[in-house]
Each structure stands twice: as structure tokens, then as C-alpha cells.
Amino acid sequence: MSVASLTTVLICLPIGAALAVWILPLSRYATGSLAVLVSLVEVGLWIEQAARFDFGRRGLQFSQDTPWIKDLHVSYHVGVYGFSLWLVGLTVVAMAACIGYGFWVGRDRARAYFGLMLFLTGATVGVFVSQDLLLFYAFFEGMLIPLYVLVGVWGGAGRLGATIKLLIYTMAGSLVMLAAIIVYGLKAGTFDLVDAPPSVSRWLFLGFMLAFVIKAPLFPFHGWLPDAYREAPPEVTAVLSGVVAKAGVYGMLRIAITKFPEPAHFYATSIMALAAGTLVYASVLAFRAPDFRGVVAYSSMAFSGLIALGLFSGKDLGYDGAVLQMVAHGLISVSLFLIAGAVERRTTTGEFALLGGMARGRPALATLLMATGVISLAVPGSASFAGEFLILAGAYQRAWWWAVIGAGAIVLAAMYMLRLISAVLHEARGSTVSDAALDLRPGELALVVPLVGVLLALSAWPAAITHHSFAGDTPTAAVKAQFK
Amino acid sequence: MIQTPHVDWFSISTILVLLGASGIALLGAVLVPRAHRRTFAAAVAALGSIGAIVTSVWLYVDSASGHRVIADGFYRDRWTAMAQVIICATAFCTVLVSVDHVPEEHVAEFFSLLLASTAGMTFFVGAANLMTLFLSLEWFSIALYIMCAIDYGREGSLEAGLKYLIVGSFGSASLLFGSALVYGATNHIGFAEIAQTVGSQGLHGDLLLVLGLAMIIAGLGFKMSAAPFHMWTPDVYEGAPTPVTAFMSSATKVAALVLTLRVLRTAFPQETHLWSWAFAGIAVASLVIGNFAALVQRNVKRMLAYSSISHAGFMLIGLSAGTALGGRALMYYLVPYSAMAFGSFAIVAARERELGVPVTFENLAGFGWERPFLGVAMWFFMFGFAGLPLGGGFIGKFYVLSAAYRHGWTWLVIVGVLATLVSLYYYLGVVRALYMRPGEGVGVAAVAGGSPAREPLLHAAVGLALTVSVGSLFAVGPLITLAKHAAASLPF
Numbered sequence: 001m002s003v004a005s006l007t008t009v010l011i012c013l014p015i016g017a018a019l020a021v022w023i024l025p026l027s028r029y030a031t032g033s034l035a036v037l038v039s040l041v042e043v044g045l046w047i048e049q050a051a052r053f054d055f056g057r058r059g060l061q062f063s064q065d066t067p068w069i070k071d072l073h074v075s076y077h078v079g080v081y082g083f084s085l086w087l088v089g090l091t092v093v094a095m096a097a098c099i100g101y102g103f104w105v106g107r108d109r110a111r112a113y114f115g116l117m118l119f120l121t122g123a124t125v126g127v128f129v130s131q132d133l134l135l136f137y138a139f140f141e142g143m144l145i146p147l148y149v150l151v152g153v154w155g156g157a158g159r160l161g162a163t164i165k166l167l168i169y170t171m172a173g174s175l176v177m178l179a180a181i182i183v184y185g186l187k188a189g190t191f192d193l194v195d196a197p198p199s200v201s202r203w204l205f206l207g208f209m210l211a212f213v214i215k216a217p218l219f220p221f222h223g224w225l226p227d228a229y230r231e232a233p234p235e236v237t238a239v240l241s242g243v244v245a246k247a248g249v250y251g252m253l254r255i256a257i258t259k260f261p262e263p264a265h266f267y268a269t270s271i272m273a274l275a276a277g278t279l280v281y282a283s284v285l286a287f288r289a290p291d292f293r294g295v296v297a298y299s300s301m302a303f304s305g306l307i308a309l310g311l312f313s314g315k316d317l318g319y320d321g322a323v324l325q326m327v328a329h330g331l332i333s334v335s336l337f338l339i340a341g342a343v344e345r346r347t348t349t350g351e352f353a354l355l356g357g358m359a360r361g362r363p364a365l366a367t368l369l370m371a372t373g374v375i376s377l378a379v380p381g382s383a384s385f386a387g388e389f390l391i392l393a394g395a396y397q398r399a400w401w402w403a404v405i406g407a408g409a410i411v412l413a414a415m416y417m418l419r420l421i422s423a424v425l426h427e428a429r430g431s432t433v434s435d436a437a438l439d440l441r442p443g444e445l446a447l448v449v450p451l452v453g454v455l456l457a458l459s460a461w462p463a464a465i466t467h468h469s470f471a472g473d474t475p476t477a478a479v480k481a482q483f484k
Numbered sequence: 485m486i487q488t489p490h491v492d493w494f495s496i497s498t499i500l501v502l503l504g505a506s507g508i509a510l511l512g513a514v515l516v517p518r519a520h521r522r523t524f525a526a527a528v529a530a531l532g533s534i535g536a537i538v539t540s541v542w543l544y545v546d547s548a549s550g551h552r553v554i555a556d557g558f559y560r561d562r563w564t565a566m567a568q569v570i571i572c573a574t575a576f577c578t579v580l581v582s583v584d585h586v587p588e589e590h591v592a593e594f595f596s597l598l599l600a601s602t603a604g605m606t607f608f609v610g611a612a613n614l615m616t617l618f619l620s621l622e623w624f625s626i627a628l629y630i631m632c633a634i635d636y637g638r639e640g641s642l643e644a645g646l647k648y649l650i651v652g653s654f655g656s657a658s659l660l661f662g663s664a665l666v667y668g669a670t671n672h673i674g675f676a677e678i679a680q681t682v683g684s685q686g687l688h689g690d691l692l693l694v695l696g697l698a699m700i701i702a703g704l705g706f707k708m709s710a711a712p713f714h715m716w717t718p719d720v721y722e723g724a725p726t727p728v729t730a731f732m733s734s735a736t737k738v739a740a741l742v743l744t745l746r747v748l749r750t751a752f753p754q755e756t757h758l759w760s761w762a763f764a765g766i767a768v769a770s771l772v773i774g775n776f777a778a779l780v781q782r783n784v785k786r787m788l789a790y791s792s793i794s795h796a797g798f799m800l801i802g803l804s805a806g807t808a809l810g811g812r813a814l815m816y817y818l819v820p821y822s823a824m825a826f827g828s829f830a831i832v833a834a835r836e837r838e839l840g841v842p843v844t845f846e847n848l849a850g851f852g853w854e855r856p857f858l859g860v861a862m863w864f865f866m867f868g869f870a871g872l873p874l875g876g877g878f879i880g881k882f883y884v885l886s887a888a889y890r891h892g893w894t895w896l897v898i899v900g901v902l903a904t905l906v907s908l909y910y911y912l913g914v915v916r917a918l919y920m921r922p923g924e925g926v927g928v929a930a931v932a933g934g935s936p937a938r939e940p941l942l943h944a945a946v947g948l949a950l951t952v953s954v955g956s957l958f959a960v961g962p963l964i965t966l967a968k969h970a971a972a973s974l975p976f
Contacts, residue, residue: 071968139873142874178885182885
């Protein structure tokens with residue numbers, strides 16, 4: 001196997017496995033095992049790729065370029081940069097945990113379910129590695145197809161409404177992006193992201209941004225979020241907020257900022273205002289949310305705002321912090337939603353009014369929720385703190401009051417996260433919490449502990465990401481050079 | 485002694501094969517005993533359409549330099565041949581689906597008519613003058629009128645036949661009147677001669693000519709069921725036997741669109757600005773009417789009928805660009821479109837047979853879990869129609885919108901994108917019905933009793949359609965090259 005094809009293998013392996021799962025008449029157990037195995041192999045392949053990745057070298061690595069539609073200069077062009085490598089890593093790790101969770105809880109219609117989860121893995125990896133606009137679009141939409149069915153079939157009672165909102169919102173954004181892609185690509189004479197020259201068109205920039213702010217989501221484009229996050233099965237919500245939402249902010253970095261330097265500069269203040277608004281607004285909503293998932297859902301939205309704030313600050317620190325925060329928050333959010341799933345399975349509810357006192361007699365649950373929650377609220381020394389600090393420092397370099405708004409939101413983050421922790425773990429015992437509700441089982445621990453472990457490792461060494469995202473350059477120089 | 489023109493028999497071999505098979509199938513209606521008639525007629529029809537595919541492929545390969553044959557009445561070129569391949573492939577799939585779905589009494593006649601109408605369409609796409617154009621249009625239309633009404637024990641089928649006959653005749657009349665006006669203005673019926681005369685005599689913008697062109701466009705608009713000439717479509721698609729609907733929604737549309745671009749480019753190149761705008765308008769009307777009307781449908785066949793109207797709109801975007809890129813886009817789009825349209829109607833046919841009542845969104849519930857293969861196929865077709873990257877429909881839309889942008893019509897790109905957004909709602913409605921609603925509460929699944937018929941042939945046809953629609957996403961390169969060569973036959 002040549003090294004370059006590793007990227008393609010990372011996309012095709014899960015999609016191929018999805019087809020195998022759909023076609024082969026395997027038992028439920030065999031299907032789940034196969035899916036878990038494939039997702040672990042993905043993690044292994046990613047580690048192999050990361051090990052072979054030359055962090056000192058500029059430009060695209062592990063790239064493959066084959067013509068797809070010749071006369072319009074569309075190609076199958078994939079490859080990874082430093083920052084996309086980390087996002088691919090986030091994807092495969094998160095998907096492995098979520099597929100494992102699906103196996104653990106024994107989702108019914110196993111073949112359909114695991115096939116879709118594997119397909120989603122492939123499509124998401126595809127988003128982060130594609131270097132052609134049409135290919136990017138295909139994967140960007142491709143993520144939506146399995147998500148739609150996963151929420152619609154395995155979701156809660158209000159799933160039908162949730163799926164319609166999810167799809168109509170996100171498709172509205174991405175179809176506008178399709179129009180922008182057509183115009184941009186035909187004007188540039190190529191759809192290749194590496195070769196295409198930067199554009200000064202503000203309309204095109206806004207067309208791309210619409211898709212990304214809906215996916216992320218930023219206020220006021222988050223209408224789909226509460227329903228989707230609440231109705232989806234917990235592991236799908238975890239994917240949605242931990243990984244899929246990152247595709248939105250990744251798109252801002254890879255396409256909107258890089259390919260539209262002038263419009264990005266022109267609109268930077270407006271978008272930062274939107275991002276800061278999202279940060280504060282979503283934090284307040286998270287503080288008011290009456291249930292576990294609501295808090296985590298709005299906190300992810302707040303973090304999307306924070307990441308966008310870092311990206312559009314246009315400073316080195318902002319970029320570094322944003323990439324670190326994408327990965328760190330992805331892991332946090334997956335852990336929290338999986339723990340939320342575990343709590344819901346034990347108590348049948350996520351309502352704070354009905355929960356409480358779960359720490360007593362359940363040390364593992366308490367420790368893990370506490371650890372993840374504390375990392376999430378950016379306690380000094382945590383990965384999240386490093387990310388937030390960098391982002392706020394970047395924002396501060398732009399104007400001091402951006403940092404003030406951001407810091408204020410971090411206080412809010414501490415408030416809602418501590419509220420969550422105490423509502424679930426402490427306080428008086430909730431009416432739905434019975435003594436029979438067990439602590440986290442080994443299966444669940446095996447899913448959440450590694451995630452928290454990675455988070456702790458990142459907390460110890462955030463430079464693993466911040467120093468290895470932009471190939472020895474300063475991030476601003478790399479963005480300016482379009483990562484070439 | 486009557487002078488007969490030189491006949492290039494090979495150029496019309498596809499048509500001859502189909503007509504021959506049609507004749508044999510018809511003989512089967514009288515000569516073959518009733519017990520074997522269905523098998524015999526279906527086998528003849530299947531073999532005939534396969535033979536026709538072979539000859540059309542051969543013609544494609546062997547007609548690199550397009551020219552007119554048989555007293556300049558027919559085009560032997562790749563544009564014709566590629567359209568013939570698509571039409572004949574659709575006919576073959578129709579045979580597979582029809583085998584178990586045609587009423588007993590007239591099964592041989594049905595297959596004979598199917599082949600005859602396919603022959604008509606394959607002739608229609610190569611027509612080189614207004615006379616052959618009109619004759620072949622009537623040829624396949626009359627066969628289709630009867631096929632719509634073949635299930636005459638059912639009121640809906642008769643109604644569909646009658647409606648199609650009346651509205652279709654109106655379209656034909658318009659086409660004929662338009663042809664007469666064009667002939668009056670130019671004194672010619674050959675497409676190339678019309679263009680020549682318009683050029684040499686400075687007839688550009690001549691009232692008679694423009695009026696004739698408008699009426700021809702209207703006549704062809706009826707056949708491609710583009711708004712505002714679409715009003716027959718939902719009723720006829722709903723009432724006709726479902727395999728016939730599948731055939732009409734794919735093959736007829738291919739024939740009408742392919743021929744329209746040929747007529748416009750060959751006979752009326754000087755009026756490009758006129759018909760460009762006319763078709764842009766028709767495209768927008770089709771997109772708006774097709775999509776918004778589809779939103780409120782509860783009957784799946786009616787919904788698919790409106791969806792076919794909206795897709796006519798999409799393909800007309802490519803056509804209205806009037807460029808080589810537009811022609812390529814149109815020809816490419818037709819491949820996944822005809823596969824998806826055919827496949828989705830075939831699946832509706834399977835459900836209809838199972839339930840014995842018209843298929844609605846309500847009684848589609850649970851179908852995806854009951855019959856996994858058909859469910860997954862329908863899932864692919866619906867997402868493909870909606871332009872999600874699960875099939876060639878995605879590239880097709882990308883292509884036609886690119887053609888519109890190249891033509892300088894960014895507004896049309898935006899209209900296309902908005903129309904796609906609206907269409908999502910009803911396509912996803914089907915997926916929702918298939919998988920996300922419990923099937924038990926419907927209470928109709930038991931009507932047919934027992935487990936559903938196995939229908940291996942229908943499965944094969946759906947499988948073929950699925951392969952084409954998904955395959956065209958991956959085989960974009962080769963398909964585009966084929967379409968490019970085909971479009972090179974037209975004067976751009």
C-alpha cells in the first residue's frame with residue numbers, strides 16, 4: 001500500500017464496510033463486532049498516518065489526485081494538512097466510541113444502524129480531507145444522509161419534526177454553497193481547492209459562510225439544533241455536536257478564510273460579533289436548559305461561537321486556539337453525550353428535576369462526569385483552557401473588548417457546567433434515580449475512559465496540536481499562502 | 485417508374501429490430517396458446533429491446549461523422565444513437581416490470597405496442613425534417629395512448645388514455661400548425677434547409693417563423709410535460725398502469741428533450757435568443773409548478789408525476805443554455821434521471837400489486853423494512869432525485885447549473901438551487917414513510933394476504949436502474965465523453 005493511498009483508505013474502508021454490513025446477512029452480534037472492529041482499524045490507520053506525517057513540511061501530504069469530471073476540471077483530490085489530520089483523528093476516535101456505544105446498548109435493526117454509522121464515518125473523514133470543492137460538497141452532503149436516517153429511525157418521540165428541521169436548515173445552507181461552488185469553480189477554471197486562486201467576491205464568501213454557520217451552528221442559524229440534539233440517540237447527538245458541527249468551522253478555516261481573504265477581512269467584525277453573540281446567548285441558554293442534553297447541546301453551540309471567534313480574529317493565537325478547541329471540544333462533547341446516554345438509560349430521563357444524587361455509590365460515573373465537566377469549563381491546566389486562552393488572546397490582539405466578552409462567557413460556562421454536575425450527581429436524590437441504577441459498566445468505561453484519557457493527554461501537552469497544525473509556519477502566514 | 489431514395493438500412497436498424505419484434509409479438513397474440521402467450525410475448529419484447537440496444541450502440545460507434553440519410557429524412561449520428569440506447573434500455577426494463585403487471589387478456593398486444601412505441605421514439609430522436617418529426621411523434625404517441633388504456637376494466641386507466649389522447653392530440657395539432665407556419669415562411673421542411681433559408685433570405689425574426697417556432701415549442705412541451713403544458717401529466721401518470729407510467733416518465737421525456745434540442749439547434753440557430761429565453765421561462769415555470777404542487781400530494785404516483793415535471797425543468801435549464809455544455813449536461817442528466825424515474829415507478833408498481841390499492845404516503849409505511857432491497861433502492865432514488873450525492877442526479881444538477889452559469893444566467897442557478905430545496909421536503913417524505921413510520925398501524929398490508937410476490941424480474945429491473953443511477957456518479961468521466969461526442973453531432 002502506497003503511503004498516499006492511506007487517505008483514500010480512511011474514506012473507503014468504512015464505506016466499504018458499510019456496504020458489507022448491508023449486504024451480508026450477519027447476526028446482530030457479528031454486525032456490531034465487525035463495525036467496532038472496522039472503526040478501531042480506522043483509528044489504527046489514522047495513528048499510522050499521523051506517525052508518518054511530516055509536521056515540518058508545508059503543503060498537502062498523503063495526497064491523491066485523479067480527474068473526475070475532466071471538462072469542468074473537477075477531480076478526486078484528497079490529502080491532509082496538519083490541522084485536518086487532527087480533525088480526521090477526532091472523527092475516527094469519536095466514531096469508534098459512538099459505534100461502540102451503539103453496540104453496547106444493542107440498537108435494533110443492527111445492520112441498517114451500523115452500516116449508516118460506518119457510512120457516516122467515511123463521509124466525515126471525506127469532508128476533512130477533500131481538496132476539491134465538488135468533492136467537499138459531496139461529502140458535506142453525504143454526512144447528512146446517514147444522519148437523517150439515524151435520527152429519524154432511532155430517535156425519540158419527536159424525531160420526525162427534528163429530522164425535517166435538521167435537513168431543511170442544513171440543506172438550505174449547503175445548496176446556497178453549491179451555487180457558490182459552481183460560480184467560484186467556473187470562474188477560477190478549476191474546482192481544485194489547492195490550485196484555485198483566491199477570490200474577492202463577497203457574495204461567494206457569504207454563500208459559503210451560510211452553509212458553515214448553519215452547520216456549526218452560529219446564532220441565529222441554530223433553529224435545527226435543540227430538536228435534533230434532544231431527539232437523536234445519544235451517540236448520534238455526540239457525533240453531530242462533536243464531529244459534524246466541526247465540519248462547519250473547518251470549512252470556515254479551509255475555504256472561507258483561506259480562499260476569500262479580502263471578504264473575510266471585510267466581514268470579520270460582523271462575523272466575530274455573530275460569534276461572540278452566539279457564545280453569550282448559547283451559554284445563557286445552556287444555563288437555563290432543563291435537561292442534561294440541552295445543556296451540552298447549547299454548550300457545543302457556544303463553543304462553535306468561540307471557535308469562530310478565534311478563526312476570524314485573524315491572529316496566530318486565534319488560529320492555533322481554534323484548531324485545538326475543535327479537537328478538545330469534539331472529545332468533550334462526545335464524552336458528555338455518551339455519559340448523558342448512560343444516565344438516561346439508568347433513569348429514563350435527562351430532566352434535572354427528576355435527577356440528582358447519582359454520585360452516591362457510583363464513583364466511576366461521578367469521576368468521569370466530573371472530570372469531563374471540569375475540562376469543559378476550562379479549568380486552568382485543561383486542554384479546553386489552553387484553547388480558550390489562545391482564542392481569547394487572539395481576540396484580544398484584535399480589540400480588548402472581544403476578550404472581555406469571551407471571558408464573560410467562560411464564567412457562564414463554569415456556571416452551567418457546575419449546575420449540570422450538581423443537578424445530576426449531587427443535591428437530593430431524584431425521583432427517577434433508584435438504588436438499582438448501576439454505576440458505569442466496564443463496557444461504558446471502555447468507551448468513555450479513553451476519550452477522557454486523550455483529553456487529559458491534550459491537557460498535559462496542548463502543543464501536540466498547536467505546534468503541529470500549520471507546518472512550521474505561523475498560522476497567519478500559512479493561511480495567507482493558502483497552505484501551499 | 486417511381487424513384488426511390490437510397491436507403492441506408494443500417495441507420496434505421498434499431499427501428500427495424502423493434503418493429504420486427506413488435507410484429508412477432510403481435511402474431512403471438514393470435515398464434516401462441518394462451519398459457520404461453522405471456523412468456524412468449526415478454527421474451528420477444530426483451531430480446532427485441534436487447535437487439536435494439538446492440539444496434540444502437542453499434543450505430544453510436546459507427547457514426548462518428550453524423551449525416552442525414554434516406555432522402556435527408558433521418559439523422560444518423562451519435563446524438564440519435566445515444567438517445568436510442570437510453571430509450572431502448574428503458575424499454576427493456578419496462579418489459580421486465582410489465583411481465584407480471586399486465587392484464588391477462590391483452591398481454592401480447594401490450595408488448596407489441598410497447599415495442600412499437602419504442603420504435604417510434606427511436607425514430608423520433610433522429611428526425612431530420614418536420615414531416616418525419618410529426619409522423620414519428622404520432623407513431624409513438626398513438627401506441628402510448630392505447631397502452632395507457634390497456635387496463636380498460638379499470639376506470640382510471642381508461643380515463644388516463646382518454647385524457648392523454650385529447651391533450652396529446654392538442655399538442656400534436658399545435659406542432660403540426662407550427663410546422664405549417666414554418667414551412668410557409670421558409671418553403672422548406674428539412675431542419676438544415678430551414679436554417680439555411682432563414683440565413684440567406686434574412687427571415688430572422690420573421691413573424692410567421694417565430695409564431696411557427698412558438699407553436700412547435702408548445703407541441704414539444706406537451707410531450708416533455710413541461711409547465712405550462714403539464715396539466716395532463718399527474719392524471720395520466722396516476723391512471724395509467726404503473727409500468728406504462730414508468731416507461732412514459734423516462735423514455736418519452738428522453739425522446740422529447742433530445743429531439744427538442746436538435747430541432748432548435750439545427751433549424752432555428754438564428755432565433756437562439758428567443759427560444760433560449762422561452763425555455764428558461766418554461767424551465768422556471770416547471771420548477772415552480774412541479775415542486776410546489778408535489779408538496780401537497782398524498783398519492784405517490786402523482787407526487788412522482790410532479791417531480792418529473794420539475795425535473796423536466798432542470799433539464800430544460802441545460803437545454804435553454806443552448807451551448808455544447810448545455811447539450812452535454814442534458815444528455816448526461818437523462819441517464820441517471822431516466823434510471824431513477826423508471827426505478828421509482830417500478831417500486832410503486834410492486835407496492836401497488838402487494839396492496840391492491842393506489843400507493844399513498846400513508847400505506848407506504850414500513851415498506852422499507854418489509855422489502856429491504858426495494859426500500860433501499862427507493863431511498864437511493866429519492867435522495868438522488870433530491871440532488872444529494874447518492875447518484876448521478878447530483879452531477880446532473882451540477883452540470884445543468886454550470887451550463888446556465890456559463891451562459892451568464894446566475895439567476896437561473898439560484899432558481900434551480902431554491903427548487904431543489906423545496907423538492908427535499910417531498911422526496912424525504914417518501915423516505916420518512918418508508919422507514920420512520922410504523923407499518924403495523926396502516927392496516928392495509930394484510931389485504932393481499934400472505935407474503936408479497938417475489939417478482940425477481942421486477943427486482944432485476946430495479947437493480948439495473950439502481951446500478952445506472954449510482955454508477956453514473958462514479959462513471960461521470962466516460963459518460964460525459966459519450967455525451968460530448970453525441971453533442972458534437974449538433975451544430976453549436
